[in-house]
Amino acid sequence: MDAYRWNVKLEFAPGTRIDLERLIPIFHRWIQDRTLDELLIDVADYRHVPQGPGVLLIAHDAHYAVDEVDGRLGLLYARKRPASGSLGERLRDAAQKVLDAGLALEREAALGLAIPGERWSVRANDRLLAPNDEYTWRAVEPELRALFDDLYAGARFELRKEDDPRGLFGVAVTAAEKPGLAVLRERLAAASLPLAATA
Amino acid sequence: MSVTTWKEKLRDVVPPSVEREIEIYETQMELRRQDKLDEKIFAESRLRRGVYGQRYDNGQRQDGVRARTLDYPSGALTKGPSTMWDAPGMQRIKIPFGEVTARQLEVLAELAEEYSDAICHVTTRQDFQLHFVHVDDTPDLMRRLAAVGITTREACGNSVRNVTGCPLSGICRDESFDVTPYAKALSAFLLGHPDAQDFGRKFKISFSGCARHACALAHMHDLGLVARIRMEDGAPRKGFQVYVGGGLGAVPHEAKVLAEFLPAEELLPTAQAIARVFARLGEKKNRGRARLKFLVARLGFEEFQRLVAEEREALPHDPRWTELLRENAGPAAGSPAADEPYEAGPAMEAFEAWRRREEGPTAEAAPLPAPPYPEGFQAWSETNVAAQRQQGYFAATINLPLGDATAPQMRRIADLSRRFNGGLVRTTVEQNMVLRWVSGADLVPLYRELAELGLGRPGAGTVVDVTACPGTDTCKLGISSSRGLAAELSKRLAARSFQLPEAIKDLRVKVSGCFNSCGQHHVADVGFYGVSRKAGGRTVPHFQVVLGGQWSENAGAYGLPMGAVPAKNVPEALARITDHFVAQRQSGETFQAFVRRVGKAAVKGALDDLTRIPTYAEDASFYSDWGDAREYTIDDLGVGECAGEVVSLVDFGLAASEREVFEAQLSLEGGRTDEAGTKAYFAMLHAAKALAQTEVVDLADDPERIVAEFRVRFHDTERFHDPFAGAKFANYLFAAHQEPANAFTTDDARRRIEEAQLFIEAAHACHARLTPTV
Numbered sequence: 001m002d003a004y005r006w007n008v009k010l011e012f013a014p015g016t017r018i019d020l021e022r023l024i025p026i027f028h029r030w031i032q033d034r035t036l037d038e039l040l041i042d043v044a045d046y047r048h049v050p051q052g053p054g055v056l057l058i059a060h061d062a063h064y065a066v067d068e069v070d071g072r073l074g075l076l077y078a079r080k081r082p083a084s085g086s087l088g089e090r091l092r093d094a095a096q097k098v099l100d101a102g103l104a105l106e107r108e109a110a111l112g113l114a115i116p117g118e119r120w121s122v123r124a125n126d127r128l129l130a131p132n133d134e135y136t137w138r139a140v141e142p143e144l145r146a147l148f149d150d151l152y153a154g155a156r157f158e159l160r161k162e163d164d165p166r167g168l169f170g171v172a173v174t175a176a177e178k179p180g181l182a183v184l185r186e187r188l189a190a191a192s193l194p195l196a197a198t199a
Numbered sequence: 200m201s202v203t204t205w206k207e208k209l210r211d212v213v214p215p216s217v218e219r220e221i222e223i224y225e226t227q228m229e230l231r232r233q234d235k236l237d238e239k240i241f242a243e244s245r246l247r248r249g250v251y252g253q254r255y256d257n258g259q260r261q262d263g264v265r266a267r268t269l270d271y272p273s274g275a276l277t278k279g280p281s282t283m284w285d286a287p288g289m290q291r292i293k294i295p296f297g298e299v300t301a302r303q304l305e306v307l308a309e310l311a312e313e314y315s316d317a318i319c320h321v322t323t324r325q326d327f328q329l330h331f332v333h334v335d336d337t338p339d340l341m342r343r344l345a346a347v348g349i350t351t352r353e354a355c356g357n358s359v360r361n362v363t364g365c366p367l368s369g370i371c372r373d374e375s376f377d378v379t380p381y382a383k384a385l386s387a388f389l390l391g392h393p394d395a396q397d398f399g400r401k402f403k404i405s406f407s408g409c410a411r412h413a414c415a416l417a418h419m420h421d422l423g424l425v426a427r428i429r430m431e432d433g434a435p436r437k438g439f440q441v442y443v444g445g446g447l448g449a450v451p452h453e454a455k456v457l458a459e460f461l462p463a464e465e466l467l468p469t470a471q472a473i474a475r476v477f478a479r480l481g482e483k484k485n486r487g488r489a490r491l492k493f494l495v496a497r498l499g500f501e502e503f504q505r506l507v508a509e510e511r512e513a514l515p516h517d518p519r520w521t522e523l524l525r526e527n528a529g530p531a532a533g534s535p536a537a538d539e540p541y542e543a544g545p546a547m548e549a550f551e552a553w554r555r556r557e558e559g560p561t562a563e564a565a566p567l568p569a570p571p572y573p574e575g576f577q578a579w580s581e582t583n584v585a586a587q588r589q590q591g592y593f594a595a596t597i598n599l600p601l602g603d604a605t606a607p608q609m610r611r612i613a614d615l616s617r618r619f620n621g622g623l624v625r626t627t628v629e630q631n632m633v634l635r636w637v638s639g640a641d642l643v644p645l646y647r648e649l650a651e652l653g654l655g656r657p658g659a660g661t662v663v664d665v666t667a668c669p670g671t672d673t674c675k676l677g678i679s680s681s682r683g684l685a686a687e688l689s690k691r692l693a694a695r696s697f698q699l700p701e702a703i704k705d706l707r708v709k710v711s712g713c714f715n716s717c718g719q720h721h722v723a724d725v726g727f728y729g730v731s732r733k734a735g736g737r738t739v740p741h742f743q744v745v746l747g748g749q750w751s752e753n754a755g756a757y758g759l760p761m762g763a764v765p766a767k768n769v770p771e772a773l774a775r776i777t778d779h780f781v782a783q784r785q786s787g788e789t790f791q792a793f794v795r796r797v798g799k800a801a802v803k804g805a806l807d808d809l810t811r812i813p814t815y816a817e818d819a820s821f822y823s824d825w826g827d828a829r830e831y832t833i834d835d836l837g838v839g840e841c842a843g844e845v846v847s848l849v850d851f852g853l854a855a856s857e858r859e860v861f862e863a864q865l866s867l868e869g870g871r872t873d874e875a876g877t878k879a880y881f882a883m884l885h886a887a888k889a890l891a892q893t894e895v896v897d898l899a900d901d902p903e904r905i906v907a908e909f910r911v912r913f914h915d916t917e918r919f920h921d922p923f924a925g926a927k928f929a930n931y932l933f934a935a936h937q938e939p940a941n942a943f944t945t946d947d948a949r950r951r952i953e954e955a956q957l958f959i960e961a962a963h964a965c966h967a968r969l970t971p972t973v
Contacts, residue, residue, distance in 0.1 A: 025828035028829055044330075056316055060271060069317060
């Protein structure tokens with residue numbers, strides 16, 4: 001599976017309300033402070049779009065958004081430039097990026113946000129190399145299972161292929177536990193250590 | 200073996216000639232990467248394919264605290280002068296006369312998701328734009344568009360841009376005839392035409408089915424075509440009233456009538472003749488004077504008219520002149536060719552039947568059922584639904600906020616189009632979409648679906664439907680946040696839409712981020728364009744208030760700026776203007792007539808206190824723009840040469856110049872054109888003096904001396920040069936200084952006032968660049 005652009009979205013707890021206007025100074029400050037580990041460029045304000053991407057933090061490799069385009073409010077990491085590494089490494093990299101941004105959002109006291117970390121969606125942002133079909137599902141599922149096994153440390157989770165045939169290939173992930181982002185991030189780092197060591 | 204490239208996947212779908220064009224473009228990209236192709240040549244090549252630069256693409260960005268270099272992975276590689284290869288860009292996608300199929304909507308959604316920010320943006324010229332696109336993705340993006348019949352060729356650059364057309368053509372009650380086939384034919388004819396490849400600047404064409412409405416804004420185009428029927432020997436004949444030399448931009452020009460009636464079959468050759476004259480004689484070096492409007496002004500209208508006629512006579516016959524019209528008028532058998540005479544008889548019925556087959560209403564004609572209606576439907580149908588000429592069918596406008604739709608919304612609109620009108624949608628110059636041929640019986644279900652999508656907003660084409668160009672969000676030329684302001688205005692107006700007096704519901708409000716008028720502020724009832732002012736060592740975003748424009752009658756009149764208001768006070772300024780109108784309006788009076796009657800001075804007087812800028816300590820919010828938390832700046836360069844009290848002298852001098860240019864407007868209102876032109880000149884002169892005095896303190900009021908000092912100190916040193924327009928604004932002063940101060944026509948005086956306003960804005964900008972920033 002040679003898809004190089006993967007989006008990962010971490011859903012907020014049902015009923016969460018975010019004042020999107022507050023994100024604008026936060027994202028600008030992240031650019032000033034280089035809060036995230038990539039080239040951050042600008043902030044795009046789409047608050048006027050119903051069921052839209054809200055406020056975007058534009059980076060060179062990806063966009064971050066607190067969006068509800070799919071009807072579910074959450075933090076989206078949308079990869080635009082091709083990522084390197086194996087499929088598993090690309091998925092882990094996207095998961096790491098969204099977890100890092102989620103933790104940074106949680107640190108913003110003005111938002112009062114706590115992301116439970118039990119609902120995700122993972123989408124291939126590439127209809128050519130990862131068409132929305134069974135072949136892609138068969139190729140991706142084992143990698144996703146490995147990733148979420150690591151994240152949930154053996155706890156139960158469910159993968160479900162999303163069913164919009166015109167949408168990007170997507171998988172909804174629902175876990176039985178809500179470990180919080182810090183724990184998820186630690187587990188991901190621990191699981192990635194051998195990879196880093198061999199790199 | 201699986202397919203790994205779009206080129207391979209779409210090999211049998213993309214026409215070979217288009218694939219070849221894209222391959223050439225890819226080769227140019229590769230040569231540029233290897234520094235074997237000049238960056239300027241590559242820039243024009245990509246622009247001609249709709250691949251634009253975007254804000255901060257020079258690799259520098261003010262982050263609110265400091266100017267910062269954006270360290271892109273490709274390093275110093277550029278895709279144009281001062282345009283970094285890796286910087287996000289904008290892809291403009293031409294949609295001739297705004298007609299787009301359901302499948303095309305789906306592909307646009309896919310491209311937005313994969314290469315952009317998942318938003319499809321409808322422009323004020325019926326195009327789509329995708330933002331934050333990497334140049335490396337553009338060839339595949341073009342292939343995927345080509346696979347569904349869309350080209351980005353000549354979407355930008357010095358070429359024939361998207362041909363716009365009335366979105367209601369074919370169904371409008373007031374039109375002379377359906378201009379669709381003509382728009383389609385001319386668009387196809389000029390695309391890549393050898394006579395349209397050597398322009399000094401862009402060339403815009405628009406079609407309107409009638410003279411009364413604004414749907415296609417014929418008066419503000421290089422070539423505007425208004426459908427007309429003429430009776431000849433007792434039979435109706437199709438043709439066009441032809442306008443040339445219109446344009447907004449920095450200094451707007453109203454188009455002039457080249458021909459009162461051009462027979463339809465003469466459309467393509469005449470357009471070709473105009474293109475040839477423009478290519479041969481139009482300005483090529485000075486971009487600021489290169490639009491057709493300047494050529495018409497330079498040659499004189501009669502001479503231009505003569506040259507076009509001469510060129511037309513000399514053109515060798517091209518069979519495509521008539522073939523394209525026939526092809527686009529529908530199938531040859533059983534349907535009338537587009538160049539056949541219009542009549543409301545069997546021929547027209549056959550043509551309409553063909554159009555219906557193409558758009559294919561999916562339900563029988565029916566009236567709107569009786570109530571009860573779902574919540575919100577009544578308000579939506581009053582503003583967003585128009586009865587078609589064809590009884591029982593309706594055109595429903597989807598009011599897109601600031602022209603934006605998400606990828607899933609685009610797919611659902613495609614579904615709705617397939618379900619309710621057979622799969623065709625039109626974009627509008629007011630940044631909306633129209634579903635035509637909806638049966639009255641389907642209006643309620645359509646509304647329910649749109650409301651579920653978040654797109655059931657009423658108010659299309661009313662005061663709440665504020666139009667804006669991209670402004671500082673993404674445009675390199677943006678001075679203030681037009682979209683931020685438009686979103687705020689729209690939000691506030693919508694919140695009280697049910698209490699809005701009838702008198703103001705139909706006003707048009709339009710916002711541009713700078714003087715270039717991409718937001719079409721000149722033809723709004725109330726327009727705004729972005730400027731800046733200096734206060735206490737900081738820069739404050741402002742908007743010029745433009746009054747007196749006319750949206751109807753195809754952009755029948757242009758407004759003039761009457762003063763700048765801090766961006767944060769603009770919503771209050773709009774409220775006061777509209778309140779003033781409601782309170783003092785005479786029976787049946789239009790807003791434009793009201794402004795003329797009470798005079799701009801009275802309106803300006805009502806805004807005077809709003810022009811005051813609070814100190815930073817009093818209210819720091821004035822020092823940021825709408826939707827942007829950063830402290831506002833237009834100046835990455837930092838510290839300049841002027842200082843201290845001289846600064847206040849400059850401010851004082853520039854304020855006096857603004858007063859003078861406003862007085863010039865009052866003179867124009869009073870019909871005193873010579874006086875208006877002269878005052879506008881002196882406004883420029885005094886602004887130049889204000890700047891020159893920073894270095895020649897005892898500069899007297901001698902125009903020769905002022906101009907000479909200004910020339911040497913600010914023009915020749917290029918300190919006055921606009922980063923993008925160069926010496927354009929300084930040249931306004933030099934030209935006015937040389938011309939005799941009499942015999943101004945109304946157009947001359949209006950132009951001189953516009954130029955003076957721009958010169959003063961340039962003086963403000965120059966002053967801001969040269970002043971220490973806090």
